Amino acid sequence: MRIAVCGSIATDHLMTYQGRFADSLVPDQLAKISVSFLVDDLQVRRGGIAANISFGMARLGHHPVLVGAVGEDFDSYRSWLERHGVDCDHVHVSEMRHTARFVCTTDEDMAQIASFYAGAMSEARDIELGPIVAAVGGVDLVLVSADDPQAMLRHSTECRTRQIPFAADVSQQLAVMDGASIRTLVDGATYLFTNEYEAHLTEQKTGWSAEEILDRVGTRIITRGRDGASVLRRGEDPIEVPIATDVQRVDPTGVGDAFRAGFLAGLAWDLPLERCAQLGSTLASYVLETVGTQEYTFDNAHFLDRFGQAYGAEAAAEVATHLG
Numbered sequence: 001m002r003i004a005v006c007g008s009i010a011t012d013h014l015m016t017y018q019g020r021f022a023d024s025l026v027p028d029q030l031a032k033i034s035v036s037f038l039v040d041d042l043q044v045r046r047g048g049i050a051a052n053i054s055f056g057m058a059r060l061g062h063h064p065v066l067v068g069a070v071g072e073d074f075d076s077y078r079s080w081l082e083r084h085g086v087d088c089d090h091v092h093v094s095e096m097r098h099t100a101r102f103v104c105t106t107d108e109d110m111a112q113i114a115s116f117y118a119g120a121m122s123e124a125r126d127i128e129l130g131p132i133v134a135a136v137g138g139v140d141l142v143l144v145s146a147d148d149p150q151a152m153l154r155h156s157t158e159c160r161t162r163q164i165p166f167a168a169d170v171s172q173q174l175a176v177m178d179g180a181s182i183r184t185l186v187d188g189a190t191y192l193f194t195n196e197y198e199a200h201l202t203e204q205k206t207g208w209s210a211e212e213i214l215d216r217v218g219t220r221i222i223t224r225g226r227d228g229a230s231v232l233r234r235g236e237d238p239i240e241v242p243i244a245t246d247v248q249r250v251d252p253t254g255v256g257d258a259f260r261a262g263f264l265a266g267l268a269w270d271l272p273l274e275r276c277a278q279l280g281s282t283l284a285s286y287v288l289e290t291v292g293t294q295e296y297t298f299d300n301a302h303f304l305d306r307f308g309q310a311y312g313a314e315a316a317a318e319v320a321t322h323l324g
């Protein structure tokens with residue numbers, strides 16, 4: 001099963017300032033503000049939802065097709081993703097704009113000054129899935145995750161028109177999109193991913209009840225942080241999957257993406273939904289234990305051992321036949 005992952009591709013530039021921003025601000029002169037903070041630490045982290053999810057799937061041995069828009073500065077990030085098994089051949093490279101970038105400086109009080117430059121991401125709306133699907137010889141599922149909102153609408157509409165099954169993952173774009181747009185993204189999706197808060201927000205903004213949403217999507221997956229995840233299907237008992245065991249919580253950034261990566265890896269192996277959610281939870285635990293969203297490493301034996309501890313030897317044996 002071949003999966004295309006559409007969504008944002010970005011880097012985070014994180015700096016720390018050994019002082020207090022407040023000490024350099026003159027409240028009655030803010031209209032003429034001009035300050036520069038000398039920072040002594042810069043971390044550049046690879047991120048973006050689609051890149052994180054593709055990376056996670058590739059770590060489990062898949063070769064997902066990454067779909068998104070970047071700038072000419074993408075070369076080293078491309079090389080990293082390709083080296084880990086992500087197909088970047090169809091990423092759109094802008095001639096005008098840089099790759100999306102989040103720049104944030106944190107001071108010693110944890111106060112933050114940040115900017116997000118969407119840049120090339122806005123060109124994702126120019127991407128047509130048809131030629132990509134043809135070039136890779138067919139795609140069985142398209143994940144439409146957070147991206148330029150117009151691109152998200154275009155991708156899900158194109159999937160419906162071309163009758164390509166798609167999974168909807170609106171996540172942070174739920175906050176900015178209106179009800180009609182969210183209905184377009186969700187309606188007819190084979191899978192709908194949200195966390196618990198986003199599940200309520202989806203219901204509120206679309207005006208559809210939980211039952212109506214289940215009528216419109218095949219399978220609904222709701223992640224609940226440390227309370228695990230639920231997999232819901234119309235007329236079936238919910239599948240409740242607890243978190244993996246002995247997880248150290250170091251940096252929660254990217255757990256949702258890793259969960260999706262594991263889940264989609266399970267789908268691509270044709271495993272049952274419960275196994276997919278267990279794979280998601282296990283992969284999420286590695287991200288939770290490392291700083292950054294693509295910095296985790298594991299070998300298959302460790303992964304399977306961890307999986308078995310949480311979900312039993314039989315479930316682990318089922319996964320082992322696929323995992324290298």
Ligand SMILES: Nc1ncnc2c1ncn2[C@@H]1O[C@H](COP(=O)(O)OP(=O)(O)OP(=O)(O)O)[C@@H](O)[C@H]1O
Nearest residue numbers: 195223224225226228229243247254255256281284
């Ligand atoms: N504290 C935790 N310990 C172990 N596993 C966790 C923990 N928090 C989250 N997870 C795993 O990650 C999955 C996704 O978490 P969560 O519901 O918090 O996603 P999210 O809110 O979309 O996160 P984000 O958008 O910040 O990446 C959970 O279903 C669970 O499997």
Ligand SMILES: [Mg+2]
Nearest residue numbers: 171195256257
């Ligand atoms: Mg999330």
